Amino acid sequence: MKKTITAALAVFGLVAFAQAEGDVARGEALSVTCSACHGTDGNSADAANPKLAGQNARYTFEQLLAFQTGDRVNAVMSGFAAPLSEQDMWDLAAFYEAQTGTVGEADAELVALGERIYRGGIVESGVAACIACHGPNGNGNAPAGFPRVSGQHAAYTAAQLYAFREGYRAAEPAADARMTDGESMMMRSVAYKMRDFEIEAVAAYIQGLH
Incomplete structure (x- = not known):
């Protein structure tokens, strides 16, 4: 199964990239490693780790690229992103975009x-x-x-x-x-x-x- 992501040209830092087609099924397979922190469907149980479910693919791709290039610093994520190809990133991004995000409860006092x-x-x-x-x-x-x-x-x-x-x-x-x-x-x-x-x-x- 493939998910077509709207073709676009974006700029991340000094790196230009064309928004690509992500394969949801392949992204799901790649996400097994991610599930320990982000949940099997991108809805993390630990509040220190972000929910990725429903996130737009372009944003997820940009963040993975930032971890890979060092423009965003996190020891765990930098290590995970290091071996990923751009297609891997788009496939992961497509998988998470296809998931349904959950909603929590707001603090009544805030x-x-x-x-x-x-x-x-x-x-x-x-x-x-x-x-x-x-x-x-x-x-x-x-x-x-x-x-x-x-x-x-x-x-x-x-x-x-x-x-x-x-x-x-x-x-x-x-x-x-x-x-x-x-x-x-x-x-x-x-x-x-x-x-x-x-x-x-x-x-x-x-x-x-x-």
């Missing part, structure tokens, strides 16, 4: 603030609304490569926002500094303006968003 930030941003500190790129239901924007965030573990989302915040002034990729948002520094500039409690609130809201 959800109201989280929703305000997600839908309206933080005017006084110039934080843009998350909804602009990630959509009203958190499904992202596949053609633009903006990721699906719906139902993502709050702990994982918060960790990534903190990492983007650290990456705002970082000179090079590091384990505690994420810089995979392109030259626009979109996520880094947003996260840099957020206080800890605001990050935790929006992460909690996203966990229950669908």
Whole structure:
């Protein structure tokens, strides 16, 4: 079984690539190694590991490539991505895109603030609304490569926002500094303006968003 992914030209760092066709069945076979951390269907049980189910293929491919090139740093993922061919990455991406993501529950004490930030941003500190790129239901924007965030573990989302915040002034990729948002520094500039409690609130809201 093959899944045709819309042909497109995208730029990741200085590397240009054409969005390719991914084989879902082959991706499923390759995903056996991934299942220990991400679950058999991409819905991880451990909140430290991201849910991949339903994620748009372009975004998953870009992140695998970033781990392989060192533009995103994680010892486990870098080791896993190192031997993958570009076709392997597209096949894995197609498999996870074809899966159905699960949704958790938002923390009742944080959800109201989280929703305000997600839908309206933080005017006084110039934080843009998350909804602009990630959509009203958190499904992202596949053609633009903006990721699906719906139902993502709050702990994982918060960790990534903190990492983007650290990456705002970082000179090079590091384990505690994420810089995979392109030259626009979109996520880094947003996260840099957020206080800890605001990050935790929006992460909690996203966990229950669908």
